Every structure is written in structure tokens, then in C-alpha cells.
Amino acid sequence: VQLLESGGGVVQPGGSLRLSCTAPEFNFYTYDIHWVRQAPGKGLEWVAFIRYDGSDKYYAYSVKGRFTISRDNSKNTVYLQMNSLRAEDTAVYYCVKDKSGSWTFDYWGQGTLVTVSS
């Protein structure tokens, strides 16, 4: 399983950014996907989840109302739309495959860095 994130960069506070997660696997449409982030020098924080068919979406309290997760299975891509960004959103954002039935994260992308700074 290979997951490839893109879309990171530098954005001003209050700005927006959209991250993408793509996978070449033919069965990507069967994967439930999470976003997990890691602030520089800090620990891991779960951010959001989307069911394989987009029917369920869950968010961490810290991003609810500002971030939106979505997917386009015809493009083998999951998105994370991030609005009203704050300095504390600065982190490496990982796209992670859910391990079915085990409520955990089994395959991780290499991450994309988001920096919120003026």
C-alpha cells in the first residue's frame, strides 16, 4: 500500500489549503482513510476519518467546523480542505489507511508539511 500526500505549504493565519492523498492501488475505493498530524517536535494527533464510500466522516474537536474531509474514488484521492487556519495547525499531515476491524492505522504516507505563519 502506497499513500502519497501533496498540497502542503506556507499559508497565512486565517487562510485555506487543500491537501490530497492519492494511492495507485486498484482497490483504493475499499479503504477507510484517516488524516493524522504531527506538530514539529511533538506527538501525533488524529484529525479526521472518512469511510471507504464517503458515507461517514468524523473530525477531532480541534478542527471540527474548519476542516472538511472528502474523497473521489474515481481519482483514487482523498482530500482535506483546511479553512480558517491557525498557527497551531502547523504540522506534518499524514494520510493513513485504517486497519479494518482493528480501529487503528496500518499504512502511513510520508506526510506533507503545512506551515501557518504570517
Place this chain on the structure above:
Amino acid sequence: QSALTQPPSASGSPGQSVTFSCAGTSSDIGYYNYVSWFQQHPGRAPKLIIYEVSKRPSGVPDRFSGSKSGNTASLTVSGLQAEDEAEYYCSSYAGSNNWVFGGGTKVTVL
């Protein structure tokens, strides 16, 4: 501040064993058997090494073992090797479609 509490560091000599904890609550670790451990080397993505408290994914050496008692989970690394030097994170499903992590334990091989 992380939801789960881990000691910041642990160490051991090559060949020795090291065990460290991950403390949660009766709403996460104490309630669900969905505790996982991840290994992260500097500049790399985390890697799943233990799931469902004590299960190992294919390819993970049996030197890594997990357990749980009450609200606290533990990871033991037996027969320490140089490549085991890394940051280790615990996580748990916390109900209500929420997942929590620990702050990480840095393991040093002396």
C-alpha cells in the same frame, strides 16, 4: 497535552529488555481492546508494530510485545537492537468516533 500519558524516555543496553507504559482512562484504554503502538524513526512516518493490545502485524519481530492492565497499556522490547532506537507512540480508540495518542517515549539503546 496528549490524551494518553507516556514516559518521555526509556533506555537499555543491547540485548536487554525495556518496558514502558501508556496510561489512559476507563473511557479509552480501560474500555476498549484497541490499543496500538507505533515506532517512528527521525524524519520517517510512524509504523504500526502492535495492534489490538498484543497482536503483531506481519513482518514485525516477536521481540515487540504488548499488554494491558486496567487503564494502562505497556510495550516491551526484548533483545534490544541498535535499530530499535526510535520514538514510540501508543494510541487507543476512545469511543464516539475519536482516537487518542500518547505523547511518545524516546527509546535509547545505550
